[in-house]
Amino acid sequence: MNQHIQTDLLNGIDISGLTNVQKVHDNLYTSGQPNVQQLKLICQAGVSTVVNLALNDASNSLMREHICEDRTVLEMGMHYIHLPLLWDCPSASQALFALKAIHHLQDQLIWVHCAKNWRVSSLMYLYRRFYMKMPIEQAEELLHQIWQPDETWTGLMNAVAMQLQAEQFTY
Numbered sequence: 001m002n003q004h005i006q007t008d009l010l011n012g013i014d015i016s017g018l019t020n021v022q023k024v025h026d027n028l029y030t031s032g033q034p035n036v037q038q039l040k041l042i043c044q045a046g047v048s049t050v051v052n053l054a055l056n057d058a059s060n061s062l063m064r065e066h067i068c069e070d071r072t073v074l075e076m077g078m079h080y081i082h083l084p085l086l087w088d089c090p091s092a093s094q095a096l097f098a099l100k101a102i103h104h105l106q107d108q109l110i111w112v113h114c115a116k117n118w119r120v121s122s123l124m125y126l127y128r129r130f131y132m133k134m135p136i137e138q139a140e141e142l143l144h145q146i147w148q149p150d151e152t153w154t155g156l157m158n159a160v161a162m163q164l165q166a167e168q169f170t171y
Helices: 036-044 069-075 092-104 118-130 136-146 151-169
Strands: 022-025 028-031 049-052 079-082 110-113
Touching: 022 118, 022 136, 028 118, 036 069, 049 069, 049 092, 069 079, 092 118, 092 151, 110 118, 118 136, 118 151
Parallel strands: 028 110, 049 079, 049 110
Antiparallel strands: 022 028
């Protein structure tokens, strides 16, 4: 049975045009960098918080368009959280902090993104395994629908998984 968790509609709004969009659970969606029109759709769909894991630099498409995502999201009435992870050398402690922040917001409808949904999908693999208790094989299948993590990101996921496993044994 295919456990592909993806959708084209969120509360009746077509979100299929976003890059690598993926539904994690009813209150958590992810994608690559949304443009201004897509942010409007996300807002219309009832998203209360946008979490950005990408850097706001020249590699970010909104920055190239001279759009300030934080201002745009806030002016639309949503909350904005920026928890950037470096692409070439992501920090396990920052990734763990982002996961815990995302989990803390689980009762709200949130949208988490980065440039291509690669950073986010790596964290969502861990989120599914440790917070949703999803079997590893299923979490991997959903991760691989977005991308095949390289050595850097596989190392990050393993480091964070070890921290999450250790935390489970302390409760």
